[in-house]
Amino acid sequence: MALLSIVTDSRESTEASVYERYAAASRQVEPALCCPVQYAGQYLKVVPQEIIDKDYGCGDPSAWVNAGDTVLDLGSGTGKLCYIMSQVVGPQGKVIGVDCNIEMLELSRKYRDEVAGKIGYSNVEFRYGLIQDLQLDLDLLNSRLAEKPVQSSLDWIAGRQVEAQLRKERPLIADNSMDCVVSNCVLNLVRQQDRRQLFNEIFRVLKPGGRAVISDIVSDETVPEHMQQDGYLWSGCLSGAFREDLFLEAFADAGFHGITLEKRQAEPWQTIEGIEFRSMTVMAWKGKDGPCLERNQAVVYKGPFRRVEDDDGHLFVRGQRMAVCEKLTRLVQLPPYAGMFETIEPHQEIPVDAAQLCDCRCLKIRDPKETKGRGYNATMTATGSCCNGDESCG
Numbered sequence: 317m318a319l320l321s322i323v324t325d326s327r328e329s330t331e332a333s334v335y336e337r338y339a340a341a342s343r344q345v346e347p348a349l350c351c352p353v354q355y356a357g358q359y360l361k362v363v364p365q366e367i368i369d370k371d372y373g374c375g376d377p378s379a380w381v382n383a384g385d386t387v388l389d390l391g392s393g394t395g396k397l398c399y400i401m402s403q404v405v406g407p408q409g410k411v412i413g414v415d416c417n418i419e420m421l422e423l424s425r426k427y428r429d430e431v432a433g434k435i436g437y438s439n440v441e442f443r444y445g446l447i448q449d450l451q452l453d454l455d456l457l458n459s460r461l462a463e464k465p466v467q468s469s470l471d472w473i474a475g476r477q478v479e480a481q482l483r484k485e486r487p488l489i490a491d492n493s494m495d496c497v498v499s500n501c502v503l504n505l506v507r508q509q510d511r512r513q514l515f516n517e518i519f520r521v522l523k524p525g526g527r528a529v530i531s532d533i534v535s536d537e538t539v540p541e542h543m544q545q546d547g548y549l550w551s552g553c554l555s556g557a558f559r560e561d562l563f564l565e566a567f568a569d570a571g572f573h574g575i576t577l578e579k580r581q582a583e584p585w586q587t588i589e590g591i592e593f594r595s596m597t598v599m600a601w602k603g604k605d606g607p608c609l610e611r612n613q614a615v616v617y618k619g620p621f622r623r624v625e626d627d628d629g630h631l632f633v634r635g636q637r638m639a640v641c642e643k644l645t646r647l648v649q650l651p652p653y654a655g656m657f658e659t660i661e662p663h664q665e666i667p668v669d670a671a672q673l674c675d676c677r678c679l680k681i682r683d684p685k686e687t688k689g690r691g692y693n694a695t696m697t698a699t700g701s702c703c704n705g706d707e708s709c710g
Contacts, residue, residue: 359400362434364427371396373500374553374595375531375579378404385495388521389413390447391502395424398440399431401498407437414488416446416454443488447499448506448514450521451483489521497521497528501595504533504556508544515570522602525650528572531579531597534560539591554586557593564598568627572600574652575627601652604628608641609671612662614682615640615648629677632657639682641674662687 359378360368371394378401381387385405389398392413401411415421424442432438444454460478464471497518506514518528535557549555558566560580567575576599584592617624617632625631632638637660640648648657660682685692 359403362403362431363396363399364430367394367396367399367423367427370394370423373397373531374533374585375500375597377498377500377529377531377597380527380529380578380599381405381496381498384408386410386493387412388450388489388494388497390497390499390518391415391505392424392442393417393420393500393502395427395440395442397498397500398424398442399427402431402440403435405439407439409439411440412489413440413442414445414447414450415442416444418444445488447502448510448517450489450517451487452479453482453486453488456482456486491520492523494521495523495526497526497530499530499532501532501553503530504553504558505551506556508556511566512569515566519570519572519602524605525601525603527599527601528567529578529597529599531595532563533557533585533593534563534596536560536584536592536594537590540589543589549588554588554593560596563596567598567600571604572602573604573627573647574599574601576600576652599652603650604643604647606643608643608674608676609668610674610676611642611645611666611668611671612682612686613640613642613645614638614660614687615645616658616660618656618658631679633679633681637682637684637687639676639680639686641676642668642671644676660687663689663692 373393373396376397378397381401381404383404383406386409387401387405389401389411392398392415395413398411398413402409405411413424415424421442421444428438428440428442431440444458445452446454457479460482461475464474466472466475503511503514522528533553536559538559539555539557543549543555546555564575564577577596578599579595579597581594581596584594586593614637615632616637617634619634621634623631623633630638630640630644645659647653649659
């Protein structure tokens with residue numbers, strides 16, 4: 317098999333192989349990079365053919381982008397996804413692509429004015445940086461280094477100080493600035509030792525209430541070390557693949573909530589040494605930060621499961637009034653939980669500034685008397701039909 321002969325001969329480091337392979341793919345189409353994806357045809361009409369031909373992905377996270385969003389695309393490559401999303405977010409939105417491959421950046425920037433002319437507005441820009449380090453603007457760093465090249469260890473130390481200054485004063489992507497962060501088959505190319513930082517950076521740049529929508533290649537088993545060391549397999553989005561369950565856990569570890577497997581390819585894209593590799597799209601939300609305040613609120617999980625547990629250990633039993641904090645009461649009314657719970661507010665509201673801190677991770681059922689107030693002793697007669705609309709009551 318041709319692939320196996322290439323794998324056996326490969327001795328490149330993973331980072332070098334990724335850069336070189338994608339730089340080459342910006343000059344000449346390489347069909348073997350990632351799996352074919354169907355994109356919405358109406359958005360492709362304005363995208364130049366060269367960008368379409370040299371784009372490499374495994375999913376379409378643009379389906380979860382909304383009009384007016386400010387969106388960040390990690391590893392934007394030729395810019396195809398950015399140009400698609402520019403039409404989805406519309407003139408009130410903005411799309412920023414980040415990539416560390418200069419050749420790919422040149423290709424994506426080449427058509428920026430042409431696409432803007434076709435759609436009637438310009439809302440896309442491409443920035444030079446590492447997706448696991450969204451604070452450092454590499455274009456700005458290059459400018460500073462050009463003014464004072466590194467020629468000694470003292471210059472290198474001074475350069476580190478410049479780098480720290482740029483991160484603080486002129487970050488590539490600011491904190492809490494994005495409505496949505498997307499990526500299309502790029503996270504698996506990042507080195508293992510940088511992956512925790514990668515997810516932390518995605519979390520950092522999202523606004524509270526923002527979401528990450530990531531399409532990536534995952535594996536059904538742990539990829540062995542000898543495959544991870546193979547530069548060709550790594551640059552081909554294979555040996556760096558996250559194991560599918562650990563991919564979801566990485567979002568939870570970074571502080572996300574509402575983590576949902578939105579799409580999973582049924583048949584594997586490739587199988588190597590018995591390990592299946594397939595495309596998967598995950599959505600995760602930012603916004604559970606903040607104190608847990610006791611305001612005598614409750615939520616009722618409507619089903620269909622008997623009980624469910626979230627990433628923070630909150631347990632919800634179907635049909636039971638579960639005692640929750642003010643923050644969790646608010647969260648379950650928002651996506652992706654909206655419609656799954658009924659919320660019950662106390663008859664006598666406790667002001668936020670008077671509420672006490674609580675630990676709502678334990679299983680606790682809220683007594684109805686606690687919600688209504690211990691002195692509640694009302695008697696009410698029916699004032700109208702208990703039916704809704706045109707439903708009939710027998």
